[in-house]
Amino acid sequence: MTLYDHFRPEERPFIDQVLTWKENAELRHQDKMTDFLDPRQQDIVQSLIGQQDDVLVKMWGGATGTERSRAYIHPSYLVLDPDEWPLTLLEASYPVKFIQLSHRDVLGALMGSGLRREKFGDMTVDDGRIQLIVASESADYVRMNVLSAGRATIDFQERSLDHFHLPEEKWIEAAGTISSLRLDTVLAQIYRVSRSKAADAVERGLVKVNWRQTEQSAFVVREGDHLSVRGWGRSRLLMIEGTTKKEKIRARWAKKG
Known part of the structure; x- marks a missing residue:
């Protein structure tokens, strides 16, 4: 049985990518900040790297309980503080009394702008407010290109990650x-x-x-x-x-x- 037998065939390209990141950290002393990973991809990263002596991996999506996170794969002697992670919270409001927006409306606007799904993480659309955690390198792109969703005009502004409100899931x-x-x-x-x-x-x-x-x-x-x-x-x-x-x-x- 090979390593790949533990995973699905369609996951092999991602497995190869993770193994390359691991090798770069272990042999070349290079660190890697990934794009946002879904929980299944996070499971794969953890199973392939775990917490070894020489290579470590940390996950952070901007707030406790987020579903999508960026992974930081690094030699054990490197440290990255939480406030140094390249994550940005964007927030916009809309007149909830006159316009109803759904998660799907905003997701469609983001994808329609050409933004790849891997460049943004968790999002909430509730009570006239949109909150979106994005990769910091994509924040300006979102602000300049995502100007509407559904029938609502959107003007995203940067906020501190401390303001992100994640509804409790049961x-x-x-x-x-x-x-x-x-x-x-x-x-x-x-x-x-x-x-x-x-x-x-x-x-x-x-x-x-x-x-x-x-x-x-x-x-x-x-x-x-x-x-x-x-x-x-x-x-x-x-x-x-x-x-x-x-x-x-x-x-x-x-x-x-």
């Missing part, structure tokens, strides 16, 4: 048995729907596994995978605990409440 853990690790079967168990309804959601393009759209009901879910279904919310397969005498799979998962 995750509910559960455990049970699953007949197989097919995507539609796992979704049916976690979201308490029929397998046919879960399969329909997959085939309609409503399901993502590790932030990638997946349209194959027979896709095999693995321990640690992040799942999301549009309209149903997010979940994660936390652990596969073995099998029962009847060959069913004992598993534990968490779902966003």
Whole structure:
């Protein structure tokens, strides 16, 4: 078994990239500040680097509890203080009495400007205020190019990261048995729907596994995978605990409440 066998085939390019960062820190004494990584990518970085004697990795997304973070991979003798991380909070207001904005509206405006998803992290859209954590090198680009979202005019201003307000998320853990690790079967168990309804959601393009759209009901879910279904919310397969005498799979998962 090789290193790659522990991961999905489509993750191999990112694995190679992480191994290069690790080698550069270990042999060439180079540090690396990554773009924003989703939680699955963060899991991969931690599993490949961890906390060794010579190479360390730290994650920070600008506030406690953020989902997306930048990773700092570095020789152990280098130190980067939290206030030195290249993260910037941008904030804008809109007249909530007259205009309704969604997270999707603002995300569409950002992506429509040509900004890559890796250049910004967590975002909140609530009660007439938009808050967005971006890579500092992209802050001016966002301010100059993202001037509207939906029907609202936007004027982003820089604020201290201390002002970022992250709504509290509640995750509910559960455990049970699953007949197989097919995507539609796992979704049916976690979201308490029929397998046919879960399969329909997959085939309609409503399901993502590790932030990638997946349209194959027979896709095999693995321990640690992040799942999301549009309209149903997010979940994660936390652990596969073995099998029962009847060959069913004992598993534990968490779902966003």
